[in-house]
Amino acid sequence: MEFQQATNGVDTCPDITDVLIVGAGFAGLFMLHNLREHGFTAKIVEASDGIGGTWYWNRYPGARCDVESMQYSYSFSDELQQEWHWSERFAAQPEILRYLNYVADKFELHKDIMLSTRVISAIFDETRLRWEIKTNRHDRLLSKFCIMATGCLSVPKIPDIKGLDRFKGNIYSTSNWPHDNVDFTNRHVAIIGTGPSGVQCIPIITKQAAHAYVFQRTPNYCIPSNNGPLDPKEEQRWKANYTQLRCDMMQTSGALLLDDTRNYPALSVTPKEREEVYESAWKKGGNAFTLPFNDLYINKEANETVSNFIKSKIRATVNDLTIAKLLSPNNHLFGIRRPCSGTDYYETFNRNNITLVDLRYRGIDEIQTTGVRVGNKTYEVDDIVLALGFDAFTGALLNIDINGRSGKTLREKWKKGWRTYLGLMMADFPNLFTISGPGAPSDLANMVPHIEQHVKWITKCLEYLRMHDINIIEPTLEAENTWVNHVHDVVENTLFRTSKSIYNGANIPGKPRVFIPYVGGFDIYMEKCETIAINDYEGFHLTK
Known part of the structure; x- marks a missing residue:
């Protein structure tokens, strides 16, 4: 299916697709590829005029990854692993961007990416059980599932400097x-x-x-x-x-x-x-x-x-x-x-x-x-x-007007701080996933394997729903509350509790001072995610 672009301000309504992905960085690209491999229709909407996410925007002098190149790369394709050659121990921004474009070319991802298109709102239609996404180009895009691959460090801190x-x-x-x-x-x-x-x-x-x-x-x-x-x-x-x-x-x-x-x-x-x-x-x-x-x-x-x-x-x-x-x-x-x-x-x-x-x-x-x-x-x-940093972890999601059940907005839900289940989903926002969202290890872990873990978990979840004819998945409020409390309890046993940083929003005036990423360890986190999936998605409402 092809997305139709609006012309002369006329609203367009395409056919519904299985999954709409927001963001074409490491997360969005692999999400698109993996969904295709498992028989789902999917499209990416990307605000910039090129792919790469944070590596598209952050091209300042000296920009490079602080994770070694051989570990900051995809693992899903052994052919890709073997044929790509990194030139430096820590790759610079231009090389990482070349790598991502190489991946997009190799796996023919470009045809399903809408560039220069910013998502303005995402609204869940409770009657038709689908997400309606509107863009700055007046597109009206429909999908059964919506996946936010918007990144942890993608919204710059707005400078508040007089003059x-x-x-x-x-x-x-x-x-x-x-x-x-x-x-x-x-x-x-x-x-x-x-x-x-x-x-x-x-x-x-x-x-x-x-x-x-x-x-x-x-x-x-x-x-x-x-x-x-x-x-x-x-x-x-x-x-x-x-x-x-x-x-x-x-x-x-x-x-x-x-x-x-x-x-x-x-x-x-x-x-x-x-x-x-x-x-x-x-x-x-x-x-x-x-x-x-x-x-x-x-x-x-x-x-x-x-x-x-x-x-x-x-x-x-x-x-x-x-x-x-x-x-x-x-x-x-x-x-x-x-x-x-x-x-x-x-x-x-x-x-x-x-x-x-x-x-x-x-x-x-x-x-x-x-x-x-x-x-x-x-x-x-x-x-x-x-060089002022970012409104990290939550900024990109709150920049979009996301409406769930009964018109409840994400901005209202997170007014006093983030609330998710596993950093993957939120109560009252059915069929909406976040990759490395608040409450996941996020920036405290190597982002590429973390992204791959989330992408694979989401894909397996969607396969489970398809196999069992389930239309809606959504965390229970109890499970969400339990996870949020667990994340907070874990950080209290560490020195991170003493920090004033992006990890608790202290760098952004008015942002709730709530610790955001999970500090219990990626290995422990991954095990918790797998256990929940094995137990038929414990903590989720599943509705046919």
Whole structure:
């Protein structure tokens, strides 16, 4: 079936399709392919004019994945695994986008993707038992099931800075970077934000610019990626053992294989032994540093050992001790906010063309026509780069006017915080699925295997419904409440409870301060999902 495009503002009504998918990133593409393979009709609606999701939009200088390439890729096709070659240990944005386009070409996905089409609303028709999706192009799309593959990090944080609209120079956002090359040569540049995106772009922009002014409110821990060309022997090891290695990944708490993980506490070894472990992981770089011991995220004293190690590395790297102190986190522990991984981040602050502006105790007062004012000081700049992060996990879903039973809206349901069952479905919103939604491990796990797990679970669920002539699936309110309480209970036993971050919405003014992802471990989460499915979808209403 072909979707009809509206012309001259005339509403169109296509035939009903089995599944409508919103989003053409890693999740949407595999969801489309997997549904087709199992005999369902499906279409994707994508807001941008190209596929790729977050890797389409986030093309700022230095943008790259912080998960090793051999683990940040699809596993559903062994032919794909064997024929694709990654050039670097940590793939950069252009290579990831090429990979996704290669996948879309290989599996002929483009013909079922509507690009440059933003979903405005999704309304459940209780009489006809179907979803009606309306778009910014006046399409009216009908489907029995709707799957939100909108991503965890897809809605940029809206800057609330006085005078930003008066600035006469160029304003760039890391989350919506121009497709054309941006050259900062001989330019004075303000970079606002030192989270994961800022950490990656600051060194590259500073190398080009006449001068860079980095405006930092909250210093973060940055682990060196120690990136480089992918070792051919490592690539071959993975390709020769993909089946077993993929299986091993799924049995870990982060869906990720790490070389320097130890299943014992940091405080069970001597300070000298701890130091050796941290030093080894630091030299390895990237993900190797995230979990060297098993108590770092549950024991404050243990976490302080790794936090202090990183601070010692900052002091040893940054020549100016005052700058080193400003770059050292003082209000949170390592890993409790989203970890940063970069190249030459701390080394960059030894250059003579960079100024660190500390906003810890005083924010930006205003943007003027030619600069940024903080107190009595104005920093004259030609360009401003906003690296402000995202309205994570819930932002993309709440941007769509989603209406369930009796006209109940998702915005009303989530007014005091997210509520889902397994991060997959919501009570009062029948036949609506979310991939890596709130209440799932989401960004706390390796996203690609997490996405694959959700896609396979949803597909098997739809097969079960088809086999048993079931028209409606929807979580019970009791099951949803139990899951939400479980997610909250689990986080209370960890140091994540102390965080003010994207994980609990603290970066977005007015957003409910409720912890969002599941921190109990991907392996445990996956087992819970499988058990529920095996038990004939325990916790769900199934209606014929």
